[in-house]
Amino acid sequence: MLLLILGVLLWAAAHFFKRAAPDVRARMGDPGKGAVAGALAVALLLMIFGYRMADGAFFWGRHPATVGINNLLMLLALYFTSPGPKKGALFYKMRHPMLTGFLLWCVAHLLVNGDVPSFVLWGGLGVWAVAEMVVINRAEPGWQPPAKGSIAKDGMFLAISLVLLLLIGGIHTWLGYPTFG
Secondary structure (H helix, E strand, O other): OHHHHHHHHHHHHHHHHHHHOHHHHHHHOOHHHHHHHHHHHHHHHHHHHHHHHOOOOEEEOOOHHHHHHHHHHHHHHHHHOOOHHHHOOOOOOOOOHHHHHHHHHHHHHHHHOEEHHHHHHHHHHHHHHHHHHHHHHHHOOOOOOOOOOOHHHHHHHHHHHHHHHHHHHHHHHHOOOOOOO
């Protein structure tokens, strides 16, 4: 469980670094991007191995209703993390579509994974996403939405998100985690 906790903490620290220590980050220049990317790669590995090795109490699991809700939330999460909200007509005024999609991804996974390691991983990452939105809003209060796009862009990115959902679901199933019931 320690690796998992360290991974989530490192993920959050690497993302908050720019806002928490802007002078240090600015002095690092372009090589700082590599350092942050390296920290995120290490965080990802810690989370993967930590989650696979972690053990904890089990409270709930997959249920046909939660699997369906999970898949719908994942479709929305994929759409919100695409360029669709900023280029389309439906959600162009949304300030943090990518972080909202990330949060939906976390909630979707918590619906079907009700054990302590999942609470640490998905809950921790969800808390990070909300905190990131708050920090960005405070640091940049004068945000203006992009120009309104077309509904055709929304449709295109939604279709791409559906294809990605099927692809990711197929990979999950291949790895032994059936996603479609």
